[in-house]
Amino acid sequence: MVRLGDVRTFPDVKPDKAQVLKIAEEAMEVYSAWEDLQRYCVFDAFELRNLEEKLLDECADLIQATCNLIAAIDDIEDFTGFMEACEERNRERGRL
Numbered sequence: 001m002v003r004l005g006d007v008r009t010f011p012d013v014k015p016d017k018a019q020v021l022k023i024a025e026e027a028m029e030v031y032s033a034w035e036d037l038q039r040y041c042v043f044d045a046f047e048l049r050n051l052e053e054k055l056l057d058e059c060a061d062l063i064q065a066t067c068n069l070i071a072a073i074d075d076i077e078d079f080t081g082f083m084e085a086c087e088e089r090n091r092e093r094g095r096l
Contacts, residue, residue, distance in 0.1 A: 007064060009071035019069045026062040033058045 013019060033055040040051055070076050090096050 004063065007067040009064075009068050013068040013072040015069060015072040019065070019072060022065045023062065023069060026058065026065045030055065030058040030062050 033051070037048075037051040037055055040047065067079075070079055087096065
């Protein structure tokens with residue numbers, strides 16, 4: 001299990017195209033950081049850790065952007081039920 005902690009969302013976010021595009025942009029940055037990690041994983045342990053931290057930083061940005069969109073939809077503050085439903089779907093698909 002991965003614990004995220006509370007995510008403070010940005011004020012005045014809107015569930016608009018710009019916010020959705022921000023999520024797509026951040027997802028591409030996660031992919032790019034992952035590619036860098038795969039490409040350069042033959043470097044020393046220090047460089048490997050830097051690339052892992054870059055990937056994790058990009059994942060955090062993606063989570064932030066996604067949570068901003070969630071918060072913009074009718075001011076949702078508790079997403080637990082949706083995550084539980086997602087877990088159940090994954091369990092049914094044999095992923096958990």
